[in-house]
Amino acid sequence: MLSRVxxxxxxxxxxxxxxxxxxxxxxxxxxxxxxxxHARVSHRYALRLLAEEGGEAGIVEPAVILHDVGWSQLTPEQIRMAFGVRAGGEEAERLNRIHEREGADIARRILASLNYPPPWIDRIAALIERHDSGKMADSLEEKILKDADKLWRFSKEGYWQEIARQRLERDELYRFLAVRYRQWFFTPTAVRLAEEALKERGKEISGEVTSNKRKTCGEF
Ligand SMILES: [Fe+2]
Ligand SMILES: [Fe+2]
Structure with missing residues (x-):
């Protein structure tokens, strides 16, 4: 028993x-x-989703940590065009696909350098390659990756970072998220976490919570 532990x-x-x-x-x-x-907060959300929904951590965790490494292959101008509340159109989609494909290639190299099992590398790379563009999810692991990625924008850190990064009005991202979140999430846990987070962001925007830097232990 002791040796097993x-x-x-x-x-x-x-x-x-x-x-x-x-x-x-x-x-x-x-x-x-x-x-x-973003990777750290999404990873924490993924752990929460894995705990409540199930799923294979050995697939989900590397996929979440590595899913956006492909942005490194685009210029700052291309990144601005491809991402965000105000992005859209064919060119934005083309650039977004590049970050997915390049990200899958980089993830393959990183995981191979760690001697990760090749069949698992294939699964992780496939998830990264369509983490934004794929509208459906074929596995629980894919659902959790997509949900954890999107939950970032609802988190305290993610919300205010995206407001600054995309140069948005304080409530612009809130209005965007409040309309779209019902169609986005695959797991009931993610819907619940998004609704809880939106309530908190709403209080911060209205000034009910004065400091958006105040954070309690364990809060996303
Ligand atoms: Fe992405
Ligand atoms: Fe992401």
Whole structure:
């Protein structure tokens, strides 16, 4: 019994070190668009969704951490055109597809360097390659990736960072999210988390909460 517990703990420590290493290897790519906070917050949401919805963490966690490394292959001007509340049109879509494809290639290289099992690399790369453009989700892991990615914008850190990054009015993103969130999410947990977060963002926008820097332990 004791050796079984030790074995499980060792595996858990190895896995925790792997997740940490993934963040380190992704960071140079994520830095280009300032996406490290996005990856960290989405990863925390993914852990919450995995706990409540199930799913394979060994697929979801690397996919969430690495899903936006492909933005590093576009220029700042192209990134502005491709992403955000005001982006749209064929060119935005073309550029968005580039960040998905390039991201899948970079993720493959990073995961291969860590000796990740090839069939798992294939699954993760396939999820990254359509994380924005794919309207459907074929697996629970894909649902969780897409939901965790979108939940970022509802989080305190994500909301206010996107307001600054996209140069939006304080309530512009709120109005965008409040209309769209019902069609976005695949899991009931994500819908619930989005609704809870929207209530909080609404209070911050109306001035009920004066400091958007105030944060309690464990809050996204
Ligand atoms: Fe993306
Ligand atoms: Fe993303």
């Amino acid at each position: 030790c074995f499980d703990m060792l595996k858990m420590m190895e896995y925790t070190a792997l997740v940490q290493r993934l963040f380190e290897l992704a960071e140079p790519y994520l830095r280009v668009r300032g996406d490290l906070p």
